Amino acid sequence: MRRSRASTDQAAARGGVRGALAGEDGSASLEFIVGGVLLLVPIVYLMLALGTIQAQSLGVEAAARHTARAISTATDAADAAGRAERVLASVIDEYGLDPDGVQFRWTCADAAGDCPSAGASLVVTVAARVPLPFMPPVFDLDRIGSVPVEASAVQKVSRFWVGGS
Numbered sequence: 001m002r003r004s005r006a007s008t009d010q011a012a013a014r015g016g017v018r019g020a021l022a023g024e025d026g027s028a029s030l031e032f033i034v035g036g037v038l039l040l041v042p043i044v045y046l047m048l049a050l051g052t053i054q055a056q057s058l059g060v061e062a063a064a065r066h067t068a069r070a071i072s073t074a075t076d077a078a079d080a081a082g083r084a085e086r087v088l089a090s091v092i093d094e095y096g097l098d099p100d101g102v103q104f105r106w107t108c109a110d111a112a113g114d115c116p117s118a119g120a121s122l123v124v125t126v127a128a129r130v131p132l133p134f135m136p137p138v139f140d141l142d143r144i145g146s147v148p149v150e151a152s153a154v155q156k157v158s159r160f161w162v163g164g165s
Helices: 005-021 028-072 077-095 138-144
Strands: 103-108 121-131 146-156
Touching: 028 077, 028 103, 028 121, 028 146, 077 103, 138 146
Parallel strands: none
Antiparallel strands: 103 121, 121 146
């Protein structure tokens, strides 16, 4: 039996809050489910996306740091290139990076000749694109819905470097 607005106001005046709430008919469980789904789905997706971006950015950072160390401790240029490839492949495999999407380059900040060279500051930069979860490859959405991550590491090459100048 539904009460009219006037009877609800009279109940509120007589019984306070309890009397006012007595006439309220609602489906709190339905409201909770609909509201929960509307709020929970975007929050879960945001957590998945941020977790994926964080994992990939840690991988890119590790690749830059470990590759810079490997190159700077190499004995010559050929050894440096081989070490860089092995370390980069290892980090890509360990962190689950896309091998085709990783860009890698190294330069020497203050080298007079070849890079790497004795006493130079080696700068290694690794970049990748992180695809967002559940982005389909239709209409190139997986490329559009991706986040670029990049990391750089600087390492001083030993002054006893024998390869190069």
